[in-house]
Amino acid sequence: MDECISAILPESVQASATGIAILDDQGVVVYANPAFAVRLGRADSQALVGTSPIPAWTRSAGEDERRALERLLRAPEAGAFTLPVAGDSATTLYLEARRSDRRIVVATTGWPQPGSVPRSVVAQLDALTGLGNRAMYDEQIRCLGNAGAGQVATAVILIDLDRFKQVNDTLGHATGDSLLVLAAKRMRSAIRGDDTLIRLGGDEFVILQYRNEQPAGARAIAERLVELLQRPFLIDGHQVNSGASVGVALLGHGTSDPADLLRHADLALYEAKRQGRSRYCFFESHLESRAFERRALELDLRRALGLRQFSLLYQPQKSFSDNTISGFEALIRWDHPARGRVSPADFIPLAEEIGEIHAIGEWVMRTACQQAASWEGDPSVAVNVSPIQFESENIVTVVRHALDASGLAPERLEIEITESTLMSNTEDVMQRLWAIKAMGVGIAMDDFGTGYASLSHLNSFPFSKLKIDKSFIQAEQSPRARALMKAILAMGSSLGMTTIAEGVETLDQYEELCRGGCTTAQGYYIAKPMTPETIEHFMRACRAASHHPNLMIQE
C-alpha cells in the first residue's frame, strides 16, 4: 500500500466486513480488501490488484451492466451501481467522487460498519435498508445540474407504500421496518445496474434512472414496481399487504430543471393516490397548476372563518300533517371577495382533508343554535355534521356548548349525518352519537338511498329521522320508482323514524309524497334557502297562509 492510500483509509479497512477497493487515475485496481473480493465472488483480493474493473468485475454481468459501469467509471462524480454476482445475489458498488487521481469504491450487500468506510459514503447510506439516502439524492441531482441537463433523459421515480402506516400501527414498528427492507429488495430486483435506488425517508423511495429511452424506460419500471409491491409479504408470521403508488417526473418531458424533478414526481404521486392508489402517474404541467390552485384555495379557506366570510342560509321544512313549517336546515355559504360564492361541494372536501372542518363545523353548530333560539314558534334546526368531526371526541362538547351558549332547547336541534359516518371506527362513533342523543338532540340519517343504503346501518342506531335523497324524489315517476319510495317510507315509519324528502320541486312530487305517507318535505317547491333576517317574515306569512291551505307561499 502506498502512502496516499494509508492516509485515506482507516487501519481497519483490511479487516472490514465492508468491501473496499481503490482505483488509480487509469481506473486500475490498486487495492482491494478481502471483503471486496468476497462481494464480487472472488477468493483472493490480491488477484484483483492490477486488473481493470470492467473485465474483472463484470464476468457474470450482461452487456448493459458493463456499459453502465464503464460510464460511471468515466465520470468523475460519485455514483452507485448494482452488479449481479454469481447465483442470485447482487452487490451494490458505491463509487466515491474521484479525487487526486484516486477513487474509492465500496461494495456492500447490506449496511457497512460505521467507521470502516470513508465518512462521505456512509453519510449517503440509509441505515435500515443499506440503500442510498436523501444526501445521495441531493448529491446526484447536484451532479446532474453541473453536467448540464438534457444529455440523458433522467427519470425520477417516486414510490410510496400505500399501507405502511396501517402496518406500523397494527403490527408494530419492527414489522414496519421489515416491510421496508423487503420492499427495498423487491425494488432492487426491478431496476438495472445503473439505476440508483434511494430511500428518502419513512416509506418513501426514489429511483434515479439515467437512460435515453424515455418515457418507455420509466413506464416499464413503474408498472413493474406497482405489480411487485402489490404482492403479499410474509413478515413475523403475518401476511402483509401493502401496495405502492408511484409518481414519475422526467427531465426533458415537462421538467427542465433537475431541482424540480422531485417536486414534480411528488405531484404525480399525489395524483396516483387521488386516483385510488396502487398505480403510477407521470407528471404533467396541469398537475402543477392544479396544485397551485388547491394551495391558494386552502390558504383562503384557512382564513375564511377569521375574515367572517361564511354565512348560514336556512331552507324551510314543511310538515304534511298540518301544513306548517316544522323546521329549517342550516346550509353554509362561503362568499369570497375575489372568488365569489364558492360551492360547498368544492370547499367541504378540502376542509375535511386539511382538518379545517372541525373549526368550520363548530362555527356552524354555534351559529345555527344561536340564530334558531330567536325564532318564533319553536321550529327545529337541522345541522350537517361531517364524518371527520365524528372522528374526534370533541364533537360531543361542541354540541353541548352550542346548546348551553344559545339556550336552544335540545329537542329543537337535529344533527344530520351521512352513512359514511358509520363506516369507520364504529364503536367510538356510536358512543358519541349516543352521548348527543342523550342530551335530547335528534339524529337524522342524511342522503339515504344513494350510498350503501345499508339496513344494518339503519338498525345500528335509533335515528329520529330518515332523509330521503333528492335523486329518488326527482326520479321519473315509474311504477318501480313509486314502489321503491313507498318501501322506504314504510320502513321509516315501522322503525319509528319520521321521514323527510329533500329536493321537492313540483306539485306532483309533493302530492305523491303526501299520499305515500311522508312526514316532511323540503325543496324549492316549498321555499328556497333564505337568510336568517327573512325567516321571521316568512314564518308570519306561513301562519297566515295555513288558514288558506290552497295559497302557495313564495319568498
Add this chain to the structure above:
Amino acid sequence: MDSTLYRLVYLSRNTIVGDDSRLQEEIDDILKASRRNNSRAQVTGALMFNSGCFAQVLEGPHDKIQETFERIQCDARHTHVSVLAFDPVHERGFSEWNMAYVGQDAHNLALFAGLNEASGVDFAALDGDEVYRLLRGHLEEAETA
C-alpha cells in the same frame, strides 16, 4: 432466530408463453432451482402446475420461508400471487421432498382445473388447507401406485 415451523400455501397465475415443450423446460428449470435453494434453506414442499396456474406449498423455518417467498415473488414467470395460508405447523407434510412435483398428468390436471373453475378468477375464495390436502393426496397416491 425463530425456529417455529411455518407452512405457506399460495396460488399464482402462470405467465409463461409458448408451447408445451417450452412450458416443460421452464417447469424443469423452476424445480431444479427450487430444489437446490430449498435443500440449503431447510425448506420442503410441493408444486402443482397447469397451463393457467401454479399452486405451491412451502414449509420450513419462518425466515427461510420469507426468503424463499421473496425470491418467488420477484419471478416474472407468474403474477397475481395469492397467499391462501401462512401458519405455524407442528410437522412437515412434505419432509421427504425439497420440492415435490405434482405434475401435469391427466388426472391431476382435471382435479386442478376443477379447483380453478370453482374459484374462478378470485383465488382468495380457495382454502389453503384444501390445496395442501390435495397436494398431499396426490403424493400419497403416487407412492402407493
